[in-house]
Amino acid sequence: MSAPTLAIVAAGAMGAAVARRLTTAGCIILTNLDGRSPATRARAAAAGMHDVPMVELAARARWVLSILPPSDALAFAARFKDAHAQSRSSQGATAAAIAFADCNAVSPETVKRIAALFTGSGVGFVDAGIIGGPPREGYDPVFYASVAPEDSALLEEFAGLKRWGLNVSLLKGEGAGVGDASALKMSYAGISKGIIGLCSTMILAAHASSPATAQALLHELSASQPAILQRITKSVPNMLPKAYRWVGEMEEISAFVGGGEAQVHRGLAALYARIERSLQEERKGEEGGEDVRVLRAFVEDAKRVVGQGQGQE
Ligand SMILES: NC(=O)c1ccc[n+]([C@@H]2O[C@H](COP(=O)([O-])OP(=O)(O)OC[C@H]3O[C@@H](n4cnc5c(N)ncnc54)[C@H](OP(=O)(O)O)[C@@H]3O)[C@@H](O)[C@H]2O)c1
Structure with a gap:
């Protein structure tokens, strides 16, 4: 069986790593870099992705994996749909079948709106959700996937991408x-x-x-909730560069939960936006950046306390 041609948009931390996994297995991976940053272009090149116009991407790929910030998922799907319609009108009956998998952290409502865009367009649709970090040596995240009941054959074909390194779970x-x-x-x-x-x-x-209250909190966590303190030492620093993307994700989760409880993740969206603002102030060397400094200092103190605790064992 020859390796399929797929498209991955975009070459972010996740998309580029997934692309590398698939190119290593022999797949051709197309992408479109119009308007993208130098960092994204560099990741795409390192992963062996081919930059092509959207219409060509729509004409050549069997699968399109949408892997970009959740807030851009619907707009990208609409952009792809237009490109597909253009490629179809020039190729006519010779156009190959194509399927679109939305792999973003969006609410079921958003993904249903994306699926509805493709109704009657000739584009198959798979709802996918990635759990885990970007693929790396010896590790792969899981691509959970579901489809409309009448598209079960498409779901099995998506599962077939396991052969090329995609860790799919139906x-x-x-x-x-x-x-x-x-x-x-x-x-x-x-x-x-x-x-x-x-x-x-x-x-x-x-x-x-x-500041004394924060120190007291740290020591009380160490005494009565050491697993939580240990977790903070790793998860808070890992979160900082992703805070901007988690704003949209928390909003999607809030929409998913609904009702009064939707306020929980709406509040967390505000927190991640606040952290991102603080990071930007820090990057620009402006006054501010205080929140990020507080979190980093807490983590450093927590590491010392956790280390001392482990030393005593
Ligand atoms: N990273 C993870 O650990 C992880 C885990 C599970 C799921 N995911 C999911 O994967 C998706 C992407 O995450 P990521 O970590 O790869 O994000 P990322 O590293 O921030 O990368 C986002 C990429 O999307 C590009 N982009 C932004 N707006 C775009 C648009 N309108 N059209 C096309 N491309 C656009 C960015 O290009 P520029 O550089 O030009 O802005 C960048 O290449 C999200 O839905 C996320 O929930 C990620």
């Missing part, structure tokens, strides 16, 4: 359809990123009361 069975893979992703991320957001919120609030 979400099928009673009641499963478009929206469920995204619901799973929202539920998982709502817990994992929610915990990090909650810890960061309380560290900042404790410090705002007084």
Whole structure:
């Protein structure tokens, strides 16, 4: 069986790493770099991706994997749909079948709106949600996938991408359809990123009361919740460069949860926006950046305390 041609947009931390996994297995990976930053262009080149116009991408790829900031997922799908319509009108009956997998952290409602864009367009649609970090040596995240009940053959074909290195897990069975893979992703991320957001919120609030309060919080966590303190030492620094992207993700989770409880992740979206503002102030060398300094200092102190605790064992 010859390796398929796929398209991945964009070459972000996740998209480029997935592309590298697939190019290593012999797949041709197309992308479109119009308007993209030098960092994205460099990642695309390193992963062996080919930059082509959107219309060519729509004409050549069997699968399009949309892997970009959640807030851009719907707009990109609409852009791709237009490119596909253009490529179809020039290729006519000779046009090859193509399927679009939205792999972003979007709410089931958003993914259903994306799926609806493709109704009657000749583009197959898979709802996918990635759980885990970018692929690296010896590690692959899971691509959970679900489809409309009538598209089960397409779901099996998506599962066939395992052969080329994509770690696919199918979400099928009673009641499963478009929206469920995204619901799973929202539920998982709502817990994992929610915990990090909650810890960061309380560290900042404790410090705002007084630096002594933050220190007391650290020592009480060490004494009574050492697993949480240990987790903070890793997860808070890992979160900082992703805070900007988590704003949109928390908003999607909030829409997914709905009702009064939607306020929980809406509040965390505000927290991640606040952290991103603080990072930008720090980057520009402006006054501010205080929140990021507080979080980093807490983590450094926590590492020392955790290290001392382990030394005593
Ligand atoms: N990273 C992870 O650990 C992880 C884990 C699970 C799921 N995911 C999912 O993967 C998706 C991407 O995450 P990521 O970590 O790869 O993000 P990222 O590193 O921030 O990269 C985002 C990429 O999207 C590009 N981009 C931004 N706006 C775009 C647009 N309108 N059209 C086309 N490309 C655009 C960016 O290009 P510029 O550089 O030009 O801005 C960049 O290359 C998200 O939906 C996320 O939920 C990520």
